[in-house]
Amino acid sequence: xxxxxxxxxxxxxxxxxxxxxxxxxxxxxxxxxxxxxxxxxxxxxxxxxxxxxxxxxxxxxxxxxxxxxxxxxxxxxxxxxxxxxxxxxxxxxxxxxxxxxxxxxxxxxxxxxxxxxxxxxxxxxxxxxxxxxxxxxxxxxxxxxxxxxxxxxxxxxxxxxxxxxxxxxxxxxxxxxxxxxxxxxxxxxxxxxxxxxxxxxxxxxxxxxxxxxxxxxxxxxxxxxxxxxxxxxxxxxxxxxxxxxxxxxxxxxxxxxxxxxxxxxxxxxxxxxxxxxxxxxxxxxxxxxxxxxxxxxxxxxxxxxxxxxxxxxxxxxxxxxxxxxxxxxxxxxxxxxxxxxxxxxxxxxxxxxxxxxxxxxxxxxxxxxxxxxxxxxxxxxxxxxxxxxxxxxxxxxxxxxxxxxxxxxxxxxxxxxxxxx
Numbered sequence: 001x002x003x004x005x006x007x008x009x010x011x012x013x014x015x016x017x018x019x020x021x022x023x024x025x026x027x028x029x030x031x032x033x034x035x036x037x038x039x040x041x042x043x044x045x046x047x048x049x050x051x052x053x054x055x056x057x058x059x060x061x062x063x064x065x066x067x068x069x070x071x072x073x074x075x076x077x078x079x080x081x082x083x084x085x086x087x088x089x090x091x092x093x094x095x096x097x098x099x100x101x102x103x104x105x106x107x108x109x110x111x112x113x114x115x116x117x118x119x120x121x122x123x124x125x126x127x128x129x130x131x132x133x134x135x136x137x138x139x140x141x142x143x144x145x146x147x148x149x150x151x152x153x154x155x156x157x158x159x160x161x162x163x164x165x166x167x168x169x170x171x172x173x174x175x176x177x178x179x180x181x182x183x184x185x186x187x188x189x190x191x192x193x194x195x196x197x198x199x200x201x202x203x204x205x206x207x208x209x210x211x212x213x214x215x216x217x218x219x220x221x222x223x224x225x226x227x228x229x230x231x232x233x234x235x236x237x238x239x240x241x242x243x244x245x246x247x248x249x250x251x252x253x254x255x256x257x258x259x260x261x262x263x264x265x266x267x268x269x270x271x272x273x274x275x276x277x278x279x280x281x282x283x284x285x286x287x288x289x290x291x292x293x294x295x296x297x298x299x300x301x302x303x304x305x306x307x308x309x310x311x312x313x314x315x316x317x318x319x320x321x322x323x324x325x326x327x328x329x330x331x332x333x334x335x336x337x338x339x340x341x342x343x344x345x346x347x348x349x350x351x352x353x354x355x356x357x358x359x360x361x362x363x364x365x366x367x368x369x370x371x372x373x374x375x376x377x378x379x380x381x382x383x384x385x386x387x388x389x390x391x392x393x394x395x396x397x398x399x400x401x402x403x404x405x406x407x408x409x410x411x412x413x414x415x416x417x418x419x420x421x
Contacts, residue, residue: 001407002035002104008113010040011062018134022110024219026065028400041114042069055091068099081141083179084117093121106410112183113137119186128410131187135324138180139204144248144321155204188410193325194346200322216325217399218334224306226336231313231380237266240312243328245272247280250318255288257369263377271308273299309335313383317341320364330393338386340372357389
C-alpha cells in the first residue's frame with residue numbers, strides 16, 4: 001500500500017510529541033512493506049528550496065523516510081489559526097501534481113495544522129483520508145483548551161467562549177468552526193489517542209461514529225534497559241519529571257508540592273527543554289534554587305532515556321490541561337517506572353489504577369500531590385509494590401497493526417460514501 005503522511009512538523013527540525021508519533025508510524029509501516037512518504041511544513045527552512053508561486057519546498061530523507069517539506073515564502077500571519085490555507089491552495093495543488101504525491105492509496109493526516117488544505121485536494125481525487133487528532137487545535141486555536149489564565153476550558157461554545165475569554169472575534173471563530181466541521185467531514189476515519197480526547201470532542205458536538213481510539217505505540221528499540229531498582233525502608237527516593245518544560249505541563253505544581261515536604265530522603269530531578277518558553281524555564285530555575293533536593297538537568301538526548309530512568313524511582317506528570325495522551329508517561333512505564341499523574345492526562349486514565357500501579361491526583365492541587373510524595377517518602381517500599389503491577393504500554397507494532405486494519409477498511413468506506421450508501 002502507498003501511504004502519504006501529512007504532518008505539521010517533522011524531524012529533524014522538530015522532534016517531540018506528534019513528530020515522534022509520525023516518525024514511529026511511518027518507519028513501522030515501511031517495515032511492514034508499505035511505501036511511505038511524508039509531507040510536512042518547515043518553519044525555518046532556508047536552503048535548497050524550490051519555488052512555486054508564494055510557496056517553496058525541499059526534498060530530503062530522514063531515517064530512510066522520503067520527506068517533502070513546504071513553507072510559505074513569507075510566513076502567513078494566520079497560518080497557525082486557519083484550518084485551511086486557502087492562500088496557497090493553488091501552489092499546493094501544483095506541488096501535489098509535480099511530485100506525484102497523489103499517486104497513493106490513502107492520505108493519513110497526523111496533524112491538520114498547516115495541512116488541512118491537503119485533505120480538500122485529496123478528497124477531490126477520491127483518495128481515502130485518515131485524520132488523527134493529537135490535540136485540540138481544531139476546536140481551540142490556543143491548542144490546549146486553556147484560557148489565558150491557564151484555567152481549563154471545556155470548548156468554544158460556538159465561538160462564544162473564545163471571544164469572551166481569549167479575545168477572538170466572534171465572526172472569525174464562527175468561520176473557523178465551520179471550517180473545522182468541513183475538515184471532519186472530509187475525513188473518512190478519524191482517530192484519537194485516548195478515550196479522554198474522544199470525550200472532549202463528543203461534548204463539543206463532534207461525536208461522529210467515524211472517531212476511533214487508537215493508543216500511541218512506543219518504539220522499544222530506543223530503550224536499552226528497564227528499571228530494576230528495589231527501594232527499601234531507608235532509601236533515598238528519586239522523583240523525576242522528564243518531558244517538555246512548558247507551563248501547561250505543570251512543572252511548577254511539582255516544585256510547589258515538593259516545597260511542602262520536609263523529608264530529607266527525597267530528591268527531584270528534572271529533565272527537559274523549554275522550547276519557546278524560556279521565561280517559564282527561568283521561573284522554574286528560580287523557585288527550585290530554594291531547595292537543594294531539586295536538580296534541573298535540562299535538555300537530554302533521547303538515546304539516553306533508558307540510562308536516565310535507570311536511576312529514577314518514580315516519575316511525576318503534573319499537567320494542568322486535558323493532556324491528550326502523554327507519551328512521556330508511557331515511556332516511564334515502558335521502563336517499569338511507576339508514575340504519579342494528574343487526573344486530566346489521557347494515558348493515565350487509560351493505564352494507571354490509583355494506588356495499584358501508580359497514583360492519580362487532582363489536577364493543579366499541589367497539596368494532594370505533596371501528600372502522595374510524602375506517603376512514598378515515608379515508605380519507599382510502596383514503589384516496589386507499584387512496580388509489580390506496572391504493565392508495558394503498547395509497542396509501535398501494535399499501533400501500526402491497528403492502523404493497517406483501518407487502512408484496509410478505508411477503501412470500502414470511501415466507496416460506500418461515493419456511492420451514497
